[in-house]
Amino acid sequence: MSDHMLTLIVLIKRETGARDVTPDTPIEDLGIDSLEFLSLLHVVEDEIGAVPEEQVKSINTVRDLANAVVIAA
Amino acid sequence: MPLSLQLETPTFQVETWAQYWPDAQHLWERHWRDVGLDHDKIKLGIDRQTYERLEALGTLHILTMRVAGNLAGYFLAFLWNNPHYKDAGLMAQTDVYWVVPEYRKGNGVKLLIEAERTLRERGIKKMYLSCKVHKDHSALFEAMGWKKTDYVFTKAF
Numbered sequence: 381m382s383d384h385m386l387t388l389i390v391l392i393k394r395e396t397g398a399r400d401v402t403p404d405t406p407i408e409d410l411g412i413d414s415l416e417f418l419s420l421l422h423v424v425e426d427e428i429g430a431v432p433e434e435q436v437k438s439i440n441t442v443r444d445l446a447n448a449v450v451i452a453a
Numbered sequence: 454m455p456l457s458l459q460l461e462t463p464t465f466q467v468e469t470w471a472q473y474w475p476d477a478q479h480l481w482e483r484h485w486r487d488v489g490l491d492h493d494k495i496k497l498g499i500d501r502q503t504y505e506r507l508e509a510l511g512t513l514h515i516l517t518m519r520v521a522g523n524l525a526g527y528f529l530a531f532l533w534n535n536p537h538y539k540d541a542g543l544m545a546q547t548d549v550y551w552v553v554p555e556y557r558k559g560n561g562v563k564l565l566i567e568a569e570r571t572l573r574e575r576g577i578k579k580m581y582l583s584c585k586v587h588k589d590h591s592a593l594f595e596a597m598g599w600k601k602t603d604y605v606f607t608k609a610f
Binding site: 407408414419422436437 | 557558565593596
């Protein structure tokens with residue numbers, strides 16, 4: 381598992397309280413609603429990298445979120 | 454992604470009225486019961502011809518959320534040139550938005566983000582969005598950068 385994925389999983393566990401989070405965990409299994417999902421995206425953007433708006437609709441798993449993040453050079 | 458999971462994930466697409474209505478007609482009653490008011494005075498009755506006319510004029514925007522091809526949510530907006538601001542460009546007034554309760558869990562914000570994005574692609578300069586007092590999405594809207602600017606009142610006779 382890449383450092384990027386590990387960092388993201390730690391962040392997700394911290395922000396959502398979800399315990400068992402893997403790259404294949406569906407976002408809907410994190411137990412969050414729309415506002416909490418948006419808040420999660422904002423934290424990801426603050427701490428890891430930008431999430432392009434056009435990618436949001438395709439984020440269905442933790443792996444999708446990891447792939448969507450654009451890390452600044 | 455496992456095929457079973459692929460089948461469950463929502464897709465978002467701009468559709469025509471002809472693509473939207475055959476499935477939507479089965480959801481509107483449920484939507485109305487969930488969100489609508491004054492059920493005893495104002496009965497639901499979708500004017501399909503008006504929607505078709507608006508589409509023909511290029512003033513209807515329909516975004517759908519589908520899961521395994523089934524309609525699971527929608528966002529409709531009317532496009533117009535506000536006569537108060539004749540040189541400002543095209544604006545969008547939200548008509549309705551709704552996600553089937555079984556398919557919520559974070560998909561509502563995706564629908565709204567995609568609605569904004571696709572309307573901006575159409576050249577919209579300003580959007581108007583609202584929610585019911587008893588289904589207050591203000592916190593979500595404001596977290597998305599929307600500003601609360603109006604209070605809207607209704608009275609049914």
